[in-house]
Amino acid sequence: MSFKRAAGTLLALSLLPMSVNADEAVNVYSYRQAYLIDPLLTAFTDKTGIETNVVFAKTGLSERLDREGRNSPADLVLTVDISRLSELVEKDLTAAVDNDTLENNIPENLRHPDGKWFALTTRGRMIFTSKERVEEGEITTYEDLADPKWEDRICTRSGKHPYNIALFSSMIAHHGEEKAEEWLSGLKNNLARKPQGGDRDQIKAIAAGVCDLAIANSYYYGNMLEDENQRPAAEAVRLVFPNADGRGTHINISGVALTKSAPNRDNAIKLMEYLTQPEAQRMYAEANTEYPANPEVEASGLVAEWGQLNPDELSLQEIADHRIQAVKMVDRVDYNNVD
Ligand code: FE
16 A cells, blocks of 8 residues: 555545544543543643543442453553552453554563563652751661651551552562561651651641651652642652662552453554553653653653652562552551551
8 A cells, every 4th residue: 555545544534524533432430630631631632533431430440440341441551650550450450462563662670571561650669858957868768767766756547558568668669578577667666656658647737847758759759749739738848769879769650451251352552552652651741740651751840850860670579569568567566556
């Protein structure tokens, strides 16, 4: 087929009414919020003519997929956190995708070994310090959080939260279980209060003088800076990229998985490919002050102003593999039980 004819065919296709593609629409189950996802899907439809439908939910999508089984209309799942992606794999709800575009765009440590999930964005699990009460450079690593000099000065959310479990899993991967447990118990001894609230609450607690150090994901800080009411609290803290000069900062991901029962597999993979391309990567990361998973795409906007992220390149699958160990370790040190 000559180029001219090919171009003519493409044009003709793009002039067809959308309804022709209706039964090939890509159906997405999303744990991620509409304001993040809708602009991406609109851009994808504008480019390809492929329609999409989305079900948004805060919980229960993997249970729903499980229940629907082979009759599920869902093609893709969009979610945050390695634990949720792993849960889909463990329940055998996702399909392996062997695709060059996806493998070129997403580094090996940020995708499932068999392509059962792919990261789309990353976020650093950061240390935040009081600008008033902690000197710049006074803490530089996760390991330092266990130093007795920080006694009664650290705030975190529950040790059982997936974000902390992933961080603790990375400590097990790097140091072995015994050393990781020693560290965790040192960190627990330094807590200023019983673990509670979300990541933003830990930053607010520094601003309120409850603690001097906190652990929180990078995008919460970014979103607080962008919110007039929360900006003062965010401005009271300094962001530290932990282990920046060593193995790198622990990151977690948001990602996408193709469902095992996907009725529109081909178009779904086209959407997966699109989401890993520079345009979508930039849009997706910027909307939630995250980092693009595609290393060819630079962090932009507010996030770029914080400085360079040097991510720990430990595979997220390995982090997932230590999850159960990490949960048990949290129980053994009784992390959440602080007087
Ligand atoms: Fe979050």
